[in-house]
Amino acid sequence: MKRIFLMLALVAWLGGVLVPAASAQENKHIPVFIDGLPVNFDVQPVIQSGRTLVPFRAIAEALNVQVTWENTTQTVNATDANNNVRLQMGSLTGYRNQTPIPLDVPPLNLDGRTLIPLRFFSEAFDCQVVWDNAAGTVIITSPPQQMAVVGFYVLGDAQTSSWTNLFGVPYPGTSTGNTGLVSELALGWYSLDEQGNLLTQSRTGWQRPDGWEDILDAARSYNLGTEMVIHVTDEDGTITNLLTNETAMHKATTDILTEVNSYGGVNLNLEGLGYRDTGEQLQAVQNSFTDFVSLLFEQLQAAGKPLTLTLHAPNSVYRGYDYQALGQVSDKIIIMAYDYGAKPEPVNQVIQAVETAIAVIPAEKLVLGISAPNETPQSILTKVGIAKRYNLDGIALWRLGVISDEMWQVLKTTVKERS
Structure with a gap:
């Protein structure tokens, strides 16, 4: 009897997400998570013959899959870079890249929404699907995705060596x-x-190490891009004084242009602007920083070197950064979506930062900054999931030297390694 039960369970598992059996079609609140992020449905998933069906547009958009609906044939078409999936209402046959695949339950229409078999659809796009029986949730992990991964490399010690x-x-x-x-x-x-x-030794500990040329040589041998990071904090007014001195700004850009010849580009990381400023004073701070960035960007463009800005998140306490204006005078922006005061960093605040930035800057110019000391292996998966969900250019890891082996292993499950 036990063997028969196990065989029946296996058959059910192969057909769809295995959930407690229902005698008929049943509406039930079934949370669905992709890369740790919830999927919001305007119509609740349905359990039919022990299989979970979900609104196709919501699940497709969460997976960044392009969807179309053919009304005459009542057919759903979904496409990404590698796969095409076709499902027809009421049909027990689905198609992946023209190959027919039998379904245990057909797609159906409910309250004007098309619901599709969750497991078939997700696995057709190379996702891993798990039913968490204890929590009553569906957990989906999207396939590894190719994206930019910036690693901040700083001088550490034997225990925190970036190298x-x-x-x-x-x-x-x-x-x-x-x-x-x-x-x-x-x-x-x-x-x-x-x-x-331009300083190679600073009071904040940002300094160019002895043997720095070895690091550039090693980066080239492994086909790694390089950026020279210029990091300054405004706690003593250094940035404020610099930005109100036109001669100093021109001196800075000249020094940077001379030094950048050894690197692929520049990463400007001036932190702490706009903490206590309001009204016209805040506007003046934003304008002065944008003016400096514009000056640097223009000269770097002429030299054929890209400019990355590493900025406090738009929902941080540092509001001295006009994201919309800065997006027009830079090649890439890293959003430092961390230091919100909790560990791991709150997902809702990270999402808010990304959505605020995307409202004024194209997603392909944005990179999500992740502070490894503030995260766990599981929460890093979720943060990368945010970058995937919003089609960002990639992620930036603060910093090499403090990323654990477990975190690297998780990253390898969600980020496609370079060939």
Whole structure:
């Protein structure tokens, strides 16, 4: 008897998401999560013959799948870069890339919404689907996706070495390590003083290490892009004084243009603007920073070098950054969507930061910053899921040297490694 029960359970599992059997079509609140993020449905999923059916448009959009509806044939078409799926209302046959696949339950119409078999649809797009019986939820993990992965590289110690964390062996040895995941190094070696002098030693600890040329050589050998990061904080007014001194701003851009020849581009990370400013004063702070960025961007463009801005999130307490204006005078923006005061970083606030930025800047110019010390392996999966859900260019990891082996393993399940 036990063997018969197990066989029946296996058959049910192969056909769809296995849920407690229902004698007839049953509406039930069934939470569905993709990469740790909930999928919101305007019509609740339905259980039919023990299978879960969900509104197709909501699940497709959450997976970034393009969908069309053919009214004459009552057919759903869904397409991504690798797969095409076709489902017809009432039919027990689905198609993936023209290959017929039998279904245990057909798609149906409910309250004007088309509901489709969840497991078939998700797995047709190479997702992993798990039914959590204890929680009564469906957990979907999307396939690894190719995206930009920026790794912040700074001077550490034996326990927090960016080199060892990246290459997998102590300096000066090299191996593939985690270089298949990381596409670009943001090298945190520079700062500025209020006179606009470019510094390789700073009071904040951002400094260019001895043997820095070895790091550039290793990056080139593993086909890693490089950015020179210029990091300054305004806690002592350094940035404010710099931005109100036209001579200092021109000095800074000249020094940066001279130094950038060794790198693929520039990453400007000026932090702390607009903390206490309001009204016209805040507007003046935003304008002065935008003016400096515009000056630098124009000269870098002429030199054929891209400019990345690493900015406080638009919903942070530092409001001195006009995202809309800055998006027009930069090639890429890293959103520092962290330091909200909780660990892991609250998903709703990270999403709010992304949605605010996307409202004024194209998603393909945005990168989601993730602070590894504030996350767990599971929460990093969710943060990468946000980058996927909103079609961002990728993620930026703060920082190499503090990313655990478990975090790297999780990243390899959700980010496609470079070939």
